[in-house]
Amino acid sequence: MATTSPPLQISGLDKRKFATLRGQATALGLSTEAYALQLIEEGIVLERRARTETFDQLFAPVQERFRSSKMSEPELSRLVKAARARQQKRLGRKKG
Numbered sequence: 001m002a003t004t005s006p007p008l009q010i011s012g013l014d015k016r017k018f019a020t021l022r023g024q025a026t027a028l029g030l031s032t033e034a035y036a037l038q039l040i041e042e043g044i045v046l047e048r049r050a051r052t053e054t055f056d057q058l059f060a061p062v063q064e065r066f067r068s069s070k071m072s073e074p075e076l077s078r079l080v081k082a083a084r085a086r087q088q089k090r091l092g093r094k095k096g
Helices: 015-027 032-052 055-069 073-091
Strands: none
Touching: 015 032
């Protein structure tokens, strides 16, 4: 016999954040409820991993992808700096 969970209600999420949640769900082809459930489930998994794995274990896939990309560290640094500059420009902040 399948068990069902009680409905989950979230209060305190302002209109702007809810609109963002709904927009992200739509972009993924999910209902807002399904997307919220997915985020909660992924959060539980991440929390469990954060408590049971070392940083090196968690970061190993990122390191492997970087190595296999053949990108140099200076190239990565330039890429990050360019992304930061674009973000600052987008936010209308002055360069510091």
